[in-house]
Amino acid sequence: MIKGMWWKMLGIVLVLYSIIAGLLIDVPVLPFIHQTIRNLFYHVSMWFAMFVMLGTSLVYSIRYLSGYRIKDDLYASGAVYTGIFFGTMGLLTGMVWAKFTWGDFWTNDPQLNGAAVSMMAYLAYAILRGSIDETAMRARISAVYNIFAFMLLVIFLGVLPRLADNSLHPGKGGNSSTMEGLDLTMRMVFYPAAIGWILIGVWLLQIHVRKRALIQGVNLKK
Amino acid sequence: MKEISELIRKDFLLELRQRYAINGILLYVFSTIFVVQLCFGRVIDDTTWVALFWIILLFAAFNAVSKSFVQESSSRRLYYFMLASPVSVVVSKIIYNSLLMLLLGVMSLGLYSVFMGFPDFNLQLFLPAFALGSVGIASALTMVSAIASRSGNNAALMAILGFPVVLPLLLILVNASQLALKGQVDGMQIVRMLASVLLIDTVIVVLAVILFPYLWRD
Numbered sequence: 001m002i003k004g005m006w007w008k009m010l011g012i013v014l015v016l017y018s019i020i021a022g023l024l025i026d027v028p029v030l031p032f033i034h035q036t037i038r039n040l041f042y043h044v045s046m047w048f049a050m051f052v053m054l055g056t057s058l059v060y061s062i063r064y065l066s067g068y069r070i071k072d073d074l075y076a077s078g079a080v081y082t083g084i085f086f087g088t089m090g091l092l093t094g095m096v097w098a099k100f101t102w103g104d105f106w107t108n109d110p111q112l113n114g115a116a117v118s119m120m121a122y123l124a125y126a127i128l129r130g131s132i133d134e135t136a137m138r139a140r141i142s143a144v145y146n147i148f149a150f151m152l153l154v155i156f157l158g159v160l161p162r163l164a165d166n167s168l169h170p171g172k173g174g175n176s177s178t179m180e181g182l183d184l185t186m187r188m189v190f191y192p193a194a195i196g197w198i199l200i201g202v203w204l205l206q207i208h209v210r211k212r213a214l215i216q217g218v219n220l221k222k
Numbered sequence: 223m224k225e226i227s228e229l230i231r232k233d234f235l236l237e238l239r240q241r242y243a244i245n246g247i248l249l250y251v252f253s254t255i256f257v258v259q260l261c262f263g264r265v266i267d268d269t270t271w272v273a274l275f276w277i278i279l280l281f282a283a284f285n286a287v288s289k290s291f292v293q294e295s296s297s298r299r300l301y302y303f304m305l306a307s308p309v310s311v312v313v314s315k316i317i318y319n320s321l322l323m324l325l326l327g328v329m330s331l332g333l334y335s336v337f338m339g340f341p342d343f344n345l346q347l348f349l350p351a352f353a354l355g356s357v358g359i360a361s362a363l364t365m366v367s368a369i370a371s372r373s374g375n376n377a378a379l380m381a382i383l384g385f386p387v388v389l390p391l392l393l394i395l396v397n398a399s400q401l402a403l404k405g406q407v408d409g410m411q412i413v414r415m416l417a418s419v420l421l422i423d424t425v426i427v428v429l430a431v432i433l434f435p436y437l438w439r440d
Contacts, residue, residue: 120385121387152390155390160393
């Protein structure tokens with residue numbers, strides 16, 4: 001039992017540690033952001049977990065198209081759903097923070113637009129899956145859309161922030177209070193937080209895939 | 223090559239024989255532009271001009287391209303499947319839709335300028351960005367329409383699937399047009415903008431060619 005459990009325990013410990021330590025440690029006082037910099041531990045780690053999930057989903061989509069094994073499709077779609085969960089959490093934590101720092105829940109900012117478009121793409125993926133009845137066809141079509149949308153979003157997120165060098169978002173171009181001030185104590189909390197949430201994400205994915213496999217009668221071991 | 227040109231010729235012939243489709247889109251563009259003119263009056267500032275122009279073109283593109291695979295019935299698809307390789311099918315559709323989109327774009331630009339005036343653009347940036355952007359939007363929507371045609375209710379799905387895919391390109395195009403409004407634009411900046419649009423275009427076409435065969439087989 002312990003053999004397969006250690007990383008789940010590690011995930012819980014790291015997340016608990018980051019939640020508690022994130023509120024207790026001393027943080028550098030930056031202009032405008034002040035104590036809200038603590039949101040970094042909770043907000044940015046959500047995006048890390050989301051990117052890992054969506055990357056996993058891309059890998060499994062490519063694997064599905066090269067072998068047509070239905071279990072790869074279960075992993076690909078499960079990873080997208082988990083990614084959507086983390087993305088929603090990232091948006092919510094970001095919006096609460098933005099309300100108190102920028103005075104508004106949403107601003108027209110390259111960083112925020114990128115996040116919104118990505119979420120739209122994956123919600124569309126979920127709807128596309130819902131609209132096809134036949135399992136093999138659904139797996140194939142949604143894998144194609146997943147790869148197509150992911151590549152475009154990567155290009156988009158890589159290109160657009162470089163074209164527009166004015167962003168309100170901390171850590172992005174033209175902003176005075178960047179994350180370069182991320183000091184050692186903050187790193188000591190932030191990296192464990194990111195790793196912990198990624199582990200929790202993998203756990204969620206595992207539970208989701210096992211549940212779907214039971215419902216659909218798919219053998220995951222094969 | 224022969225296959226591709228034959229397929230493009232077939233698409234043009236179809237378009238010419240059932241002229242209501244292209245005419246319908248043109249009338250749609252005209253109505254939209256007319257509505258814009260009625261709502262905004264003749265004088266609008268330049269940034270609004272740019273935004274409205276791209277929105278009109280985007281919706282026209284959705285209408286024009288969405289039928290490219292949807293109109294093919296499943297038995298006819300099987301027929302093409304036996305005749306031609308999937309790569310030539312998708313390349314021919316992309317070329318055909320890009321040409322259609324360019325034609326549509328030029329016509330809407332003309333109509334739009336008649337009704338709403340033409341701002342003082344830096345044409346060295348605006349025209350190439352416009353052409354490359356039309357090609358990119360057409361190719362991306364071709365791929366999305368192929369995906370949507372394989373699922374149930376495709377009219378709504380086309381819009382849902384298409385927006386996230388086209389939005390990156392659209393944002394860059396709007397940025398490029400806003401930049402073109404500034405009059406004197408640095409040569410490096412023009413190159414940078416056009417290069418990024420070209421990059422996205424290339425990625426779309428390459429992905430379409432790689433992924434389309436998976437959509438095409440039954």
